[in-house]
Amino acid sequence: MKKVIVLATSALTLAACAPAGSDTQQPTAGKKEISFLVFETPNLTPQYWDEAIKRVTDKHPDIVVKKLVAPSAGERNAYAKQLLASGQLPDVMQAIAPSGLAEGGNLYAWSEEELRNYDYPHSNPLGGKIYQLPYNSQPTPLVYYNKKLFAEAGITAPPKTYAELVDDAAKLKAKGTNPFVVGGGGKDAFAAGYLWMALVGADVYAKQPDFLVKRRKGEVRFSDPLFVRATQKFADLVAKGYVDKAGLSRDYPSTEKAFLDGKGAMYPMGSWFAAVKAPFDVGVFAWPTDSGETVVPSYTGGGPIVNAHSKNLEAARTFALEFNQNAANNDVLVKSDAAIIAIKGYRPPQMGPVYNATLEVLKSGKAVNAFTVETGDDSLLPGVGDKVFALAQEIIAGKADGAAAARALDQEWVKAGGQ
CATH class of the missing domain: 3.40.190.10 (Periplasmic binding protein-like II)
Known part of the structure; x- marks a missing residue:
């Protein structure tokens, strides 16, 4: 029997009838x-x-x-x-x-x-x-880093605690190196969210793994101190100049390219980055907690x-x-x-x-959910994930601190039908 496959190569846009970008050829009888x-x-x-x-x-x-x-x-x-x-x-x-x-x-x-x-x-x-x-x-995200830029800044090993991470960021900045590469431009607003996702995993889900289950029941709020503190760390990294604000103009592919071009030392990203061939040695670590416990957000x-x-x-x-x-x-x-x-x-x-190191990090820590990536009963309400990414853009732009972003997220939650 002849094997048939109908493929479309253009991006799909909504239309009144068949979606654009799809092939309207009718299948052969019996198929x-x-x-x-x-x-x-x-x-x-x-x-x-x-x-x-x-x-x-x-x-x-x-x-x-x-x-x-x-x-x-x-x-x-x-x-x-x-x-x-x-x-x-x-x-x-x-x-x-x-x-x-x-x-x-x-x-x-x-x-x-x-x-x-x-x-x-x-x-x-x-x-x-x-x-x-x-x-x-x-795992979403881990932190992939440029070993050459770390060495040039006098950093001999990846950080084990959050205090060490901040200290390393200061050393990189003092050497004229941008500590964190982020994105978020155009249609790829999600690329702005990885620092926030990492912090929620390390500081919120590690302590309350059922945080979103409780949020759905109205038992906790994003404006509670636990979530605000994690979000404020994100804002503090921006305020200290450790986050490249130019990333807000970069789409996802351009963000990856910026890291590969050496425009920053650390790249918070999902484990799929381990497939990329980099022109320098890449290391990987889990976002550090205050205590040094290894926590790995994963989905x-x-x-x-x-x-x-x-x-x-x-x-x-x-x-x-x-x-x-x-x-x-x-x-x-x-x-x-x-x-x-x-x-x-x-x-x-x-x-x-890099792939093997990624597997080792996954195996080495306490697994928690990955914020915004959950898809079950413990997920964000429909549409709220996009609001998280928009708020992440606001934080990177310096227009919102932790408390303001958390309050705004609570408001978006209510608009989406939550308590």
């Missing part, structure tokens, strides 16, 4: 067509997605895939909600948070049998059900979610499961995006020292 929403990054290129899709359709030639591309990685969750609102929810969506979609009965809940091959089959439940395949663990999920009302639901489920469990797909994902695959029996290909 099942599904749409697949993906997103592109410097690591996850159009070629990556096309080849990964083809590996699945080669095994299941009765499935035809219409690839759809979100406008940006940071906008993919909001974009999926736009498609739902316009009656165009795709059949399968990769790494889209189910919160805000599943509650209305729009997503397929995976069965225990379908989840049996996963290391952490019950990650991120919503109402006791699993809507997203939990196939990839991602296991990232797999497909499936439209419960898909016209070809069986094909959509089959495609999603095979896309995640295909060994060749996972090998490529490890090499291209430094994925830490959470599937039983999977053995990753040989990787470089």
Whole structure:
């Protein structure tokens, strides 16, 4: 039987009928067509997605895939909600948070049998059900650093405590080196949030791992002292000149390039950065706590979610499961995006020292949730994550301190329907 795959290469925009950027060719008789929403990054290129899709359709030639591309990685969750609102929810969506979609009965809940091959089959439940395949663990963020710039500033080892981190930042600045590279420009506002995410993990979740569960019940507030202190540390780093404000004009790819070009010593980023080839030696450490305890914000999920009302639901489920469990797909994902695959029996290909160091950091510390990345009952209310990133931009710009940002976040929480 001839193998067929329908691919689209342009970014998707909303339209009154079929989404722009998708191929409207009709599948051959007897074949099942599904749409697949993906997103592109410097690591996850159009070629990556096309080849990964083809590996699945080669095994299941009765499935035809219409690839759809979100406008940006940071906008993919909001974009999926736009498609739902316009009656165009795709059949399968990769790494889209189910919160805000599943509650209305729009997503397929995976069965225990379908989840049996996963290391952490019950990650991120919503109402006791699993809507997203939990196939990839991602520490978010760790701190990747330029060993050459550290050495030039007289820093011989990564910091173990927050006080040591601040001291190292002062040494780097005194040498004329920007301590922290951040982003947040254009459509990639999320790139402004990693310092805040790191601080919430180290200072809030380490003490109250169920903080967002309590926030949903109205038992805690963002304006409580614990959260404000963590946020004020972010503002203090900015006030001391340790954060490169030029990052607010950089999109995500440009932010990564700035670090690779040596425009800063430390780069708080998710574990996927470990796949990048740098022109200098890169080290990695977990964001330090005051006490020196190692805390690693991490998230296991990232797999497909499936439209419960898909016209070809069986094909959509089959495609999603095979896309995640295909060994060749996972090998490529490890090499291209430094994925830490959470599937039983999977053995990753040989990787470089930065990936191996990332694994060691993950294993060395206390695992907590990754702020803004949660997708289950302990996640932010729908839409609030985008407000976090906007507030992070305000902090980097010097327009908000910890208390003001926390109060604003409480206000956004209430607007989103929370207590």
